[in-house]
Amino acid sequence: MASFILRRLIALIPVMCIVLVIVFSLVRIIPGDPATTLLGPGATQQQIEALRAQLNLDESVILQFYHYVTGLFVGDFGVSLKTGQPVAQEILQRLPATIELSVLAVLVAIIFGIPIGVLSATRPNSLFDHVTRVVSLIGVSMPAFLLALVLQLIFATYLGWLPVSGRFSPYLPVERVTGFAILDGLLTGNLDGALSAVQHLILPTAVLAAFLAATLGRFVRNTMLDVMGEDFIRTAKAKGLRRRDVVLNHGLRNSLLPAVTIVGLKFAEMLGGAILTETIFAWPGIGRYMFEAIKNRDYPVIQGTTLVFALLFVLTSIIVDVLYGVLDPRVRRKMG
Amino acid sequence: MTIWKRIAAAAVALPLLASAAYGQDDARLKTLVVAVPSDPVSLEPGTNRAEPIGSEIILNVFDTLVAWTAPDFKALEGRLATSWTVSDDGKVFDFKLREGVKFQDGTAFDAEAVKFSLERTKTTNPYVKATFDLIQDITVVSPTELKVTLSAAYPAFLSILAQPQAAIVSPTAVKKYGDQFASNPVGTGPFSFKSAQADTNVVLEANPDYFRGAPKLQQIIYRIIPDASTRRLELEGGGVDIVQQQGQLSAIAAEDIEALKANADVKVLETSSQIIRQLEFNNSKTDGPFSNLKARQAIAHAIDYDGLLEGVFGGTAERVYGPLTSNSWAFNPKMKEMAPKYDPDLAKSLLSEAGIDPSSLNLKLYSFQGPLWGAVATFVQANLADIGITATIEQTEFPALRGLQTAGQFDVALDGRQPWYNDPDAHITIGYLSSLADTAMTFRMPKDEELDALILKAQQTPDMEARKQLYFTVQEKIAERVPGAYLFSPKLIVFTRANVEGLVVNSAPPLNEYWSVSKK
Numbered sequence: 001m002a003s004f005i006l007r008r009l010i011a012l013i014p015v016m017c018i019v020l021v022i023v024f025s026l027v028r029i030i031p032g033d034p035a036t037t038l039l040g041p042g043a044t045q046q047q048i049e050a051l052r053a054q055l056n057l058d059e060s061v062i063l064q065f066y067h068y069v070t071g072l073f074v075g076d077f078g079v080s081l082k083t084g085q086p087v088a089q090e091i092l093q094r095l096p097a098t099i100e101l102s103v104l105a106v107l108v109a110i111i112f113g114i115p116i117g118v119l120s121a122t123r124p125n126s127l128f129d130h131v132t133r134v135v136s137l138i139g140v141s142m143p144a145f146l147l148a149l150v151l152q153l154i155f156a157t158y159l160g161w162l163p164v165s166g167r168f169s170p171y172l173p174v175e176r177v178t179g180f181a182i183l184d185g186l187l188t189g190n191l192d193g194a195l196s197a198v199q200h201l202i203l204p205t206a207v208l209a210a211f212l213a214a215t216l217g218r219f220v221r222n223t224m225l226d227v228m229g230e231d232f233i234r235t236a237k238a239k240g241l242r243r244r245d246v247v248l249n250h251g252l253r254n255s256l257l258p259a260v261t262i263v264g265l266k267f268a269e270m271l272g273g274a275i276l277t278e279t280i281f282a283w284p285g286i287g288r289y290m291f292e293a294i295k296n297r298d299y300p301v302i303q304g305t306t307l308v309f310a311l312l313f314v315l316t317s318i319i320v321d322v323l324y325g326v327l328d329p330r331v332r333r334k335m336g
Numbered sequence: 337m338t339i340w341k342r343i344a345a346a347a348v349a350l351p352l353l354a355s356a357a358y359g360q361d362d363a364r365l366k367t368l369v370v371a372v373p374s375d376p377v378s379l380e381p382g383t384n385r386a387e388p389i390g391s392e393i394i395l396n397v398f399d400t401l402v403a404w405t406a407p408d409f410k411a412l413e414g415r416l417a418t419s420w421t422v423s424d425d426g427k428v429f430d431f432k433l434r435e436g437v438k439f440q441d442g443t444a445f446d447a448e449a450v451k452f453s454l455e456r457t458k459t460t461n462p463y464v465k466a467t468f469d470l471i472q473d474i475t476v477v478s479p480t481e482l483k484v485t486l487s488a489a490y491p492a493f494l495s496i497l498a499q500p501q502a503a504i505v506s507p508t509a510v511k512k513y514g515d516q517f518a519s520n521p522v523g524t525g526p527f528s529f530k531s532a533q534a535d536t537n538v539v540l541e542a543n544p545d546y547f548r549g550a551p552k553l554q555q556i557i558y559r560i561i562p563d564a565s566t567r568r569l570e571l572e573g574g575g576v577d578i579v580q581q582q583g584q585l586s587a588i589a590a591e592d593i594e595a596l597k598a599n600a601d602v603k604v605l606e607t608s609s610q611i612i613r614q615l616e617f618n619n620s621k622t623d624g625p626f627s628n629l630k631a632r633q634a635i636a637h638a639i640d641y642d643g644l645l646e647g648v649f650g651g652t653a654e655r656v657y658g659p660l661t662s663n664s665w666a667f668n669p670k671m672k673e674m675a676p677k678y679d680p681d682l683a684k685s686l687l688s689e690a691g692i693d694p695s696s697l698n699l700k701l702y703s704f705q706g707p708l709w710g711a712v713a714t715f716v717q718a719n720l721a722d723i724g725i726t727a728t729i730e731q732t733e734f735p736a737l738r739g740l741q742t743a744g745q746f747d748v749a750l751d752g753r754q755p756w757y758n759d760p761d762a763h764i765t766i767g768y769l770s771s772l773a774d775t776a777m778t779f780r781m782p783k784d785e786e787l788d789a790l791i792l793k794a795q796q797t798p799d800m801e802a803r804k805q806l807y808f809t810v811q812e813k814i815a816e817r818v819p820g821a822y823l824f825s826p827k828l829i830v831f832t833r834a835n836v837e838g839l840v841v842n843s844a845p846p847l848n849e850y851w852s853v854s855k856k
Binding site: 031032033036037039041042046050051054082090093094152153156157163164165166170171173176279281288289292 | 375378383385533534537561575751
């Protein structure tokens, strides 16, 4: 297993190099000069050229690449063209918000999605099965922005139970320690702030979790239905095992592989930032940061966030593979 | 009680507890929450590029020597300067400065600080190079007297001094924080900077020692809310007190504005702006249909200006009659008579006088992106179709559009200008001086020695009344040439909760000052 992980980590290097080259050239191929974009329609050529010089955009692309790569080796992701702040620092400022949201969304999705899938599969074509299938179809098909708006209208505007957007109430600001708002609220003894942070987390989590829970539910149901028809299930039943043991230890365990893949990949995607959800809920995460950067042609930020995203994606897929080994002895043997 | 029961009870109690937490009325009434779409680029006058959010915060944290007087913004008043005189040749400005003013870090404001700030911006801020480079010398006469000498007469210089780039910084704080000054800005303004969290908020605190008197609010919280519909919900729910129409053409749709006007909890403040949006011709082109004056006049008469203002903007934009908006101090009232009136029949006969068969014209109508520009383009397209001209709309991403425009690769395009300082110079010189034709998005005016000389004279004449008359003539000369069809000027719209009072909305540039604001 250790050598498997090591091999995968080594394979990470060429992947990251390719990502780097692609994203570095892509951002420069898309039309639109950052200085022009940052200054807006009113600017003169003189102003644009002065800004280009200030941002070192008048250097050749090769030289820019050389400076960027040598910087990367010492952990320097460059500075944002828009704000002039180090990109690494700006990413680190936003990462906790994204992690907080995506970890919770994945947990909620697992807590709801898997049991629903299992219950549906053990009672195929029952009323419960029909209802959950319709609900999960809606969950899979409904665009995030629509679900977000509906939830905001119901729970914030009409019922007034939850806040519309943001990470904590403006009147109960949470001082930043770790960047994880709830934790920071508790650490600084600001219990009202922590509570408000929990409330602010509910709606965006629900939106993110809804899609994943619905997908998970449908997948687990389908694979489970297949698995429950297999010979070894019949054998287990014939041996007189309790129904619960048959379903959970034999059925579910063998249905979990695709679920692990989905959860892993979706989790990686969420860590890369759920652009729509973060934008609608004014959530200060990575997705929104990257989206703004693309609009502004903020090259170093686009490069930095893409690299982090790629790294998280590859690392998550390694974890998924390791989990495969844990769940399936055949895979474990192949890993060596 | 088991742990699960406890959790369930907590979940039920959560909303109730929170409403208790929200109920700190006193703090709420002393705190103003302002929604903005993104973080300020920087709170540093030394690098400010007229970006709206940072500029507004700068003007609330810092002071400038002079400022425009509310509510009509046609005359300057002293802020850190109490009075000033301008030499007859318009090159030397003598300022008398306010005494006893302190920066928020407790250090004293004086003429040295002004010299330090202006020289600092001159070296660090390429955005204002064209105007700050005119500063030849700044002499400290005494702690309360300052002499600024320009290399050439530039009466709009005072207007530049009212801009965020010319805000006076604390020299002590600049030396202390170095390149981290943007994260620790210190000025003399009514609010001092407290904290900022990326993509979350910027918090300002009242400066109790402010020289015009302590502000009525205790703090201002700028909340960063990128999505327009979320901003609206927050305003309706009371989560924010003020929503501004940043980037006039992409904020809240006209029908939403109507809905908000009907909401008793919300006030809608509308102010005329100095922004102009136009359909412009490529005036430097010597061939093509629009090198003919009659063809340009035909297009100008083909557009249903009032229909556009009502149909697309629902009254949230105003008519523009010429190269300046009617709220400019240099606006020539004669423009109202000279402005083309909607008359499709006249347009058709002008085209035939020009010898142009409208069906032979197949125009590409270039425009910025976004639904509102799309609606304007569609409206103009329909007007052109009424006189027999086929136009295809090309909504292009801004950098590409700028490239086409400055290279002159177009016949007609939708364009516009938001002046970043309050002076006719900000529209006229850059827009119509032929030597600047391809240096920015301009009207690409052809060389015209008489008009060019007039524009430069108007720009440089120190006597304001004489200047005004010169701009009157400039406007007439430009209007006679019909360099474009002036379509509309979007109003500055600020939504506030009904209990917000005393807000001052500047017209050019559109920035709010919160010193006089209170909540009831």
